[in-house]
Amino acid sequence: MERPARATNRETREHNERLVLATIYDRSPISRAGVARLTGLTRTSVSDVVEGLLASGMCREIGHGPSTGGKAPILIEVPGDARLLVGVDLGDQAFTAAIVNLRGSILQRVDVPSENADGDEALRLAVDVIERVMGLAGGPALGVGIGVPGLIDARAGMIIQSVARDWRMLALGRILEDHLGLPVYLANDCQAAVLAEHVFGATRGPNLIMVKAGRGIGAGFVINGEPFLGDGYGAGEIGHTVVDPCGRTCRCGRRGCLETVASVPAVLGDLSDRIGRPVSLGEALDRHQRREPLALEVVRRAGEQLGSALGGLVDALHVRRFVLAGAMAAFGEPWMEAVASAASDRALSALAADTTFELGGVEDVVVLGASALLMTRELGLTLHPHGLPEREGVGER
Amino acid sequence: MERPARATNRETREHNERLVLATIYDRSPISRAGVARLTGLTRTSVSDVVEGLLASGMCREIGHGPSTGGKAPILIEVPGDARLLVGVDLGDQAFTAAIVNLRGSILQRVDVPSENADGDEALRLAVDVIERVMGLAGGPALGVGIGVPGLIDARAGMIIQSVARDWRMLALGRILEDHLGLPVYLANDCQAAVLAEHVFGATRGPNLIMVKAGRGIGAGFVINGEPFLGDGYGAGEIGHTVVDPCGRTCRCGRRGCLETVASVPAVLGDLSDRIGRPVSLGEALDRHQRREPLALEVVRRAGEQLGSALGGLVDALHVRRFVLAGAMAAFGEPWMEAVASAASDRALSALAADTTFELGGVEDVVVLGASALLMTRELGLTLHPHGLPEREGVGER
DNA sequence: TCCCTTTGTCCAATGCATGGACAATGTCTC
DNA sequence: GAGACATTGTCCATGCATTGGACAAAGGGA
Structure with missing residues (x-):
């Protein structure tokens, strides 16, 4: 960077x-x-x-x-509330804005459904959510961090393309900066989410991969302590990698994308087919919680498909820490273990043994990640600046 | 870093x-x-x-x-020969050391076969090759850069494990520094090779992936302008990712590794099976050059397998530039196009369209990359320091 | 020939970390 | 309880870096 x-x-x-x-x-x-x-x-x-x-x-x-x-x-x-952060998730199903302190605690939040909003209307909705939460802050904010699904030029604060909102080349960062008089940082939702773990997470390390599986599937990377966005800001777009050329048709028009076998809609679709009537996510979680063999089986297979796809990344990057987040993470340990074991089956055993998979947040990862983006960019703060000696005395003089 | x-x-x-x-x-x-x-x-x-x-x-x-x-x-x-670099490739089949100038031209070289050397004998052979080429230099060298297959701790200059030589936890860097009185830098062979392109290559960019396919298959990454080694120095070990769980048994003991379908031995094996007698690499290249359908077919399939495996990386990392090097690169355009088209079939089309595949060197990539490693570490030189404005006047004052 | 631009150097000013000295304030030993 | 010692935080002179203005040298253009 x-x-x-x-x-x-x-x-x-x-x-x-x-x-x-x-x-x-x-x-x-x-x-x-x-x-x-x-x-x-x-x-x-x-x-x-x-x-x-x-x-x-x-x-x-x-x-x-x-x-x-x-x-x-x-x-x-550093007092936790020395500065207030505004973190925003412009998700497919809801827009969420929150006031977050420097330790990653959410102090206030505002949620609005967004499923049917697009274009200028969606833009107004986003501004509205942000202004409402800032009214609840009880003090001036340091700035705003935003996570959006789609292709985001994080450097320019520009949304190159966000399909769900029909936004193309929208300079959201500049628009909001002019409107609010505060610094605004934009990122892809998964690229933001990984920062939540990197900045506010419990363990330290220069490299980290977050895989967010919900309606869609995406990943975010922290490489050498910095977010990695790729040459054209598309790093982490793993949801439409073809895993089965003869599989189901994806919403992107091709066949057998990872999303068609490992996302929430894929699981619900499988379950609905097997049961013979539509199944909601709530019901699926419920059946899974009660350890119904059918639900366990469907979720396990979805996890295995995701794990197989990740096996290649385990080998290629040798990053030790993978965090699995998003709505699928609500299926908990059984799902995560399916992912981990399938990844391990694909990867070189020495590297697989080195790799850990953890469950991350289901709900607020993007909001927190967007806050973390703001904090790192504006203050240079990371909870675990790698490179500092673990104990005092190493740099003794 | x-x-x-x-x-x-x-x-x-x-x-x-x-x-x-x-x-x-x-x-x-x-x-x-x-x-x-x-x-x-x-x-x-x-x-x-x-x-x-x-x-x-x-x-x-x-x-x-x-x-x-x-x-x-x-x-x-900066005169090209302001300093002399010693680049070394401790390859599976030969040890090569060369005197390289600051523009990436090889001035002198020494080759010795190494196929049967291991342990201390191999160590003596390596030292001998380096000393012999330094005798030919005609001037003092800046230091030594070395590429070795295996797991290499580049920071400590330590070979963690190099199977072909039966080296484990060998502090080759320190040994040579003590012996020669010069700085010595070590890296995995593919991780070194990618630097050859990044430092001496024609085009610029902060991200670059080199895939080296020969007897084995490995990759090297430059991410955000820096070599990326992974948490445990194993980044790029893609050769033993399972691409077909029912495939042939690999030398690593598992089934269907990428190396069993896309490496030089895999191609020669396929060709031998089809022809009914052993085929050398020279003969295979010859038949391919003469556009024999059988050879074209076998090479194309090997390329497609490699491309499918790379498709996941295209999506995950969105790195625009892939360079394909190593012995397989001798098969030229037909092979490369098979790789590119298979990768494109797997990847999200918007990202695939953004990605270029090029042919890199067959022979000297590791020697040059090791020299580049030395040069960047010791002098901080890169031919294309990204971030400099393209034209003068941008930073006008 | 005169004017203007560009280049490279000289010099005083400014900002920053350093390192030694020092006072303040603790603990530990006799 | 007194003295020795260690640690913390501050003060001040010093060294080293870039800056910015001034200037001479050198070349182009009207």
Whole structure:
């Protein structure tokens, strides 16, 4: 993402400000001296930077910590609500906007159904949802992050194409920035979702793949600590890879796409065929919960198809951590295990053994990911800045 | 690759030195003022940096250029032989070491067959090849870059496992650095090969995938301008992804790996079966060259199998540029077109239309890639530093 | 010939991290 | 309880980086 540009003292300062802020955010509460040890900066420099952070409210002194044989340190933290984030999910079935704090907690939310809105009407609906949630915020927001299904030029804040809304070349980022007077960041929904795990998630690592399976199927990548979007912003569009050239016809017009065998509609379709009448997602989840063999079988097969498709990625990328999210994740462990075992069957055993699959969120991954996008871009914050030593003292000076 | 660390005036300087050097390397001949325009640095700073580069021999003044209405500029270039690189390919069938200049031209080379060497004997053979080629260099070398098949910890310069040589946890990098007194960089052979295209290749772009198909099949990735190795250095190990669970038994012990259907041995095996006697690669190439239907058919099917496997990557990563190299590339256009068309059949059409497949080198990709690795790591040079404006004047000041 | 543009260098100013010194404030040992 | 020692946070002089203005050199164009 970052391109070569000239460096000057100002860049040096900004770099170190981000580094100090990220360290305090990640390791709080921590003293100035502790930050100095972790980052390799001198105590002098850290103090200087912290002074600015205190003045801007990004940091706060929260009293003294225990002494380790000398003067007791003054502990510093980044208050969770030092800034408010607005995260937005312009999903196929609903538009959701939420006020999110710096720790990834949702404070307020507004939901509206969106299934039938398109064009300018959908645009008005989106603006409306965002304005309503900002009215509930109780303070100024840092900016807005948005996840949208479709092909999104994240750099320009432009929707290249979003089929469900009939949006093409819509400069949503600029429109909203002009309207709100705040920075606005756009991303594809799956590319946003992966950031929710990367930024707010429990474990650390520079590489991460999120697979979001619901009505559609898509993936998002974090590679070398940065979101990877591909040359034309289409990275992660795995839903229409052909897995069975003789399979069912997909909504994209071709046969046997992954979506025709592993998505929610595919599962519901299978189940409906077997039962002989339409089945809702709620009923399917219910039958699955009650361990009905038919439901288990259908869900397992859907998981296996997804896993087979992912096997190629396990080998090709050797990324250790896959997170499975979206509506399908509501089927829980049995589904995830089918995915994991099928992926393992396809992949080189040494690499498969190295790979972990986890269940992610069903509902709010896009909202949280959009917030995380805003936070990383605007503040440079990641909960786990890879590269920092695990323990203090490594950078001892 | 680059991890967050503190920034200081020294880092600023190093960053700008790399930037100036890379700009001169890429755009030579160019004047100091031209570099200043492209990079955004002041003429003062550029002059200061260039002074150091001239002193170290990394740059050279080559006379005056035409005036554009003012004082004629002094043109500067990076001489191709300002430094000598040693690139090494410790391949399955031969060890090759070469002296390579900064433009990717091979000046000297030494080849030895290696098929039966393993363990310490293979290590001695490798050292011997490197020393022999360095004797032919006619000048001091900048360092050594090495490509090895297997699982390589590029950061530590350690061979985690290389089956053909029976090497496990061999700290080849340290051993050679101690022995030669020069910096040594290691990488997996395919991960090195992709750098040959990225650094010395004709076109520019931040993302690139090289697929090397020979006796084995592997891939190398450049993602966001950096080599991508995966969490455990296994990125690109696509040869043992199962493409047909009922297929032939692979040397890895499983059935239907990609290597069993798309590698050189697979093609030769198929051809031998059909003809009824053993066929060498030379004969196969010969028959293919003469457009014998049988050979065309066998090669086409091998290409299609590889293409199907790559289709998933086209969708998942949306990387525009694939380069197909290795011994199979000797089959040329017909093979490549089979790969491309099968990949296209599997992938989402919008993404497939965006993707180009090219033929890469048959022989020297690993040697050149290993040289490129050394050059980028040691000098920070890439022929196409993405992010520089295409034309002068964009960063006008 | 005169004017203007471009190039490359010189120099003072500014910003930033450094490193040593120091006061404040703890713990630990005798 | 007193003294030795360690740790924290700040102050100040120093070094190093880019910047920006000024200037001389060198060339084109009217």
